[in-house]
Structure formats: C-alpha cells, structure tokens
Amino acid sequence: MGRYVALDGNSATAEAMRQINPDVVAAYPITPQTSIVQTFSEFVADGLVDTEFITVESEHSAMSACIGASAAGGRVMTATSSAGLAFMWEVVYVAASTRLPIVMPVVNRALSAPINIHCDHSDSMGARDAGWIQLFSENAQEAYDNTIQAVQIAEREEVRLPVMVMSDGFITSHAVERVEIEEDEAVKRFIGPFRPTYPLLDIDNPVTYGPLDFYDFYMEHKRQQAEAIERAKEAVIEVGEEFGKTFGRPYGLLEGYKLDDAEVAVVVLSSTAGTARGVVDDLRGRGIKAGLLKPRCFRPFPSQEIVASLRDKAVVGVMDRSDSFGALGGPLFMEICAAFQAHGVRTKVVDYIFGLGGRDTTPDQIESVFRDLLQIAETGEIERLVNWLGVREGKQEVVTAA
C-alpha cells in the first residue's frame, strides 16, 4: 500500500529517484530543477541510496558522464531544465543514438533570451527531434508515476532509448500537492533489475561504442533508431497498463476528458490540463459540449490515437506552451495538423500560444478559447489560425520613472 504525503513536484520526482536507486546519477543544478538534485544529494549523503553521484561542472558533462556510465553497464539518471537542456543538446542526441536507457526529468522552463526562470515548453520542444521518448506530467503525482514508468520503458529490450519526463516549472515543481508514494519494495519490483547490453565494463568481451559511421551504414542505423522509437509506443501503453494493475493508476498515451460526445475540444499538455478540466466542467454545466485531450506521450507522437479521439469534433483548439518561430504554429499544433492531414480528417484546428515564460493562464482565457471554437463551429470561418493568449497586442508603451 502506498502512503499519501504532501509533496511538491520536485520532491515527488526525487522520491521516485530514491526508490529507483540508480547506480549513477550525474547532474548539475539549474532553476527550477535544483531541488531535485539537492534532495537527491541528501539521500546520497544519508546513505539512503547506493547511487554514486557525480557532481559535474556543467549539464554537458552531466549528459556526457551519463552516457559513459550507461554504456559502462548500469542504471543512470540525471535531471535538468531550460538552458541546461540546451547546453547538453549535442550529447542529448548521442544518448538516444547510442541507444542508452537514461532517464531524465526535465522541469520545463523558458529558454533565454530574455532570461526567465518560469515555465514554458520551449526547452523540451527544442529537443523533440533528438530521439528521446518524451512524457509530459500534469501534476506531482504524474511526475512521480512517469519517472518510475520511464525506467521500465527505457530499458525494454525492443526500445533501449532514453526518456525525458516533463513537469511544469514552479507550477508543478514547487507547488505542494497530495501525492501517493508507493512502497520502496513495490517500486523496486516494478522496475526490476537492470539488464546491461554490451557493457563496456565487460572487459573480456570488448566493444567499440561511437565509431565513425559514414553513408554506407549511417542510414541503416538511423532506420533502426526510428523503428525503436516507433516500438516505444507499445511499450508506453504496456508499462502504463502494468502500472495501473500494480498501483491502481493506469496510464496511456493520452487522456481524454468528457471528450467522447464533445463538439469542441482543447488539446493541451501538462499542468494547464488541470485548469482546462475545470473549464470543461463549468461549460458542461451551462450545456456546452466542451471536451479536453491531454497527450501524455509527445514522442513517439501518438498520431493515430489523437486522430481517433478528435476526428468527429467540429473544431479543435490546440494550446501550445512554446512557439516554433517562423513555422505554421506551435509544435503540438503542427503535429496535430499533420496527423489530421495524413489521416484525411478535415476537422478545423486553431492554435493558441500561451503561458510563455510563466505567464498565468486563467480559466477565463481557456473559456475564451472554447468560445472561439464554438464561433468557428457556427460560422465555419477561422479568423486567425495562430492566436496568442493573454498577450498585450499592439505597440507597447514602456513607462519608466522620470
């Protein structure tokens, strides 16, 4: 039986790390991830984990050391945010392409400039093509549950890929919630022992990792990688089901809320889904058929499942917590447009860029999105394909003290 405790998201993630008890953690502090590594350092200092903790001098070295440690043949974790993820960029790709099952909580934070420590998804969206599995968490419970599941998903024989577990900076990472923490032994049983494949430390069977790979083989290796992340979809589903059977909280690729009979729907990741759920209830109370879709797994992108759950809606509003500058719209919007097009779905989709750099997203704003969608459903006209939510429009007067 689990126990209910009051924890913020980062403490819940740190708890998961304590229970996972990785052989090596290499990490560097960055706001708002810092309290994860701080809390974990205490676990190490108090002997509550067997982990060797490498207190690296940068995120680039954090991921580099994780790659070395993982290739050596053991369970490895790190955690980061924002500029930290951007700084480790180069080796984020190496980790995935070397097929190393590293697990990395990413506490979402805006990228510079201007420098900003608050939440948006530009950091993890920037890494969406790096070959990592990406799971987004709505709250502290999901951050905890996803971190534990990530280990299983990453280490599956048919997957062998690293996993990022996202949670919203400050909103989730620093807000205290009621979290069910499972028993240490139960978590240990769930993740099972680490099974190394081609460990460097097996000196009697030497292997070469990371050779130069030209046009005669590179493409086949990339194909294998593409197939592995495709297979990860099934793994995410299976591990989510198994987690549900074990701990009573099942997970899938996505989660719908009052979606089946909805006329208009909003799609949004992470903590904002919680706010949107309240708005849906409110609108339903007023007889409006509103629904919500919260994708959990962004990579691999569950396009078929998303299409299946949205294809009969009149209008879909996608909320993107990051922009893809110069593109058609935000990353989630583009993925959904592409999925609809590929599956011959003609449902209208509009995009709402919101919450950049921690800008508050209120129920009123989400309600305004639903009202837009209803109007589009009625008129068939889309005024603006990409909208910015809660932003001051037009030229801004900057008033400074005389």
Add this chain to the structure above:
Amino acid sequence: MATALKLKELSKKEERLAPGHRLCAGCAAPIIVRQVLLAIDEPVIVAAATGCLEVGTTIYPYTAWRIPWIHNAFENAASTLSGIETMYRSLVKQGKMKERDMKFVAFAGDGGTYDIGIQALSGVLERGHRLLYICYDNQAYMNTGIQRSGATPYGAWTTTSPAGKVIPGKPQHRKDLTAIVAAHGIPYVAQASPHRFRDLMQKVRKGVGADGPAFINVLSSCNRGWRHPTDTTLEMSRLAVDTCFWPLYEVEKREWKLNYRPKEKLPIEEFLRPQGRFRHLFQEENKHIIEELQAEVDRRWEALLKRTGEA
C-alpha cells in the same frame, strides 16, 4: 610482476591497438597510443575524443580497438570516462561486479583538451576520478585540416593563422596546459615524448597507479600539419625536446621534477627549420618572430628549472 620496459619483453605483448587502422603514415598518435597501452598490463577501458585518432581507428564496421572503447563527442572524453569509472566504482561497491584492477584511459588531441574540452577536463580533475588522461598534442586542429588551437606555437602557419603579408602566422604564444593541469594539485602530471618511450611508459605506469586523476601531455608530430617528411616523426620529437621547446618533466604529488636535461640546449631554429609550418619565419622580415619564440622558450625553460630545483 609488471612487464619490463624492454623492447624484447614488450614485443611479446599483444597490441591493444590493432594494425590496419587508417591513420596517416608517420603519424605519432598511434605510436603514442601503442606505447601507452603496452605500458599497462592491467585491463584498460578507453574513451577517445573526436579527432584523428577516433576517425582513423573506428570507421564502421571496423574497429582497431581490442579493448573496450568509447567515443562520445569532441569536448567530453574526460566527463565520459568519469561516468565509466564511476559506474565501475558503484557496481563494485554494491557487489554487482567483481573488483578488478581496471584502468581508465582517455585519449584526446590538443583541440579536445586545451580548448573545447578544458572545462570537462578541469571538472574531472577537481572531482578526483581515478583515471589517466593522455593529450596527444599535435599543436593544431589536424583532423579538420590544420587550424590553429591554443596549443599552436607562436608564429606557426596553420590554415586559420596563415603566413599572410600583414600577419605572418599565429600571433599568440601557446597555452601552458601542463602547468594549468598541475595547478589542480592532482596526484600525477607529466610531459612526455614518444622518442623517449621508456620515459613515456614509466610515466604512464605512474599515471595509472596514482590514487586519483593523472594527466600526461605528449607531443605528437603531425607531418601533414607540421610539414615534414613522414620518416622524421621521432626526429621532430627529439628536436622539440633538445631545444627545450617541449621539456620532459613530471609533477608527482605536487613535487616538480625535470626528467631530462639536454647536454646542449639547441637553438629553437633547429626545431623550426625542418618544418614547413615555420618556413616563412626564415624570411628576413620575420626573423624577429624566431627571436621572440626563442625568448619565450627560454622564459618557460628557466621557470621550469626553478620549479624543479634545477636552476
């Protein structure tokens, strides 16, 4: 008993870097790697930085490495190896793996060490991982086609410090990386050269035997970049040492010791003249550069003599 550092004994050992790799004829890097690996009798795991050595020894599906080997990226051989070494300690501590006297060795060029990799290296030294980092210093970015690095000597031609009409070669002196590493106060630091292989191999043994990080900076001639015939590699190494351009010394537990003092300290021209990268310096209008280079070699040599108590 460790293998005696004698050619007869060493030649009986299996080479850990197999022949058939694709490094250039006359390249000093594989000579150095073989000397390093022959010096170590224990099992070795190698991490290499991006560079000639990586490119020339591992074109998929081939590998010249008969021991576990990893390449991650350019600037992170040190941090990658620190991850391997830490995993080893973790697994042994937890009883998941049997303890063996395993050695961890990084190979990186001067670009991956003096410049882009200095942060990762410094972090590893500060954290005290038990590993040996070998820099094969060929004094420029040779793998990308001879661009200047922090290790390129003053006045040298490279493709990004060309011998132009206004700027004749590299305008800056080289970084004294060995001293920078020594300033970390790690158990063992040395400079070596492959033409004195016994000295180099003894240093490797001290390095892997140290209780903490060890660093050896090895001068590694590149005939493509230095512009000299392929059969004069070790001659260039000798001249670098006999002109005191590349002194052989070690810093063991913070004690500085000179390992070799040339009977006659040769003028720097002896090292410069056989190399095409310095050819422009012998034009009349550039002779002052040779004088300045000589003055810098002298300053560093005198400082080293003082530090090693040889002055």
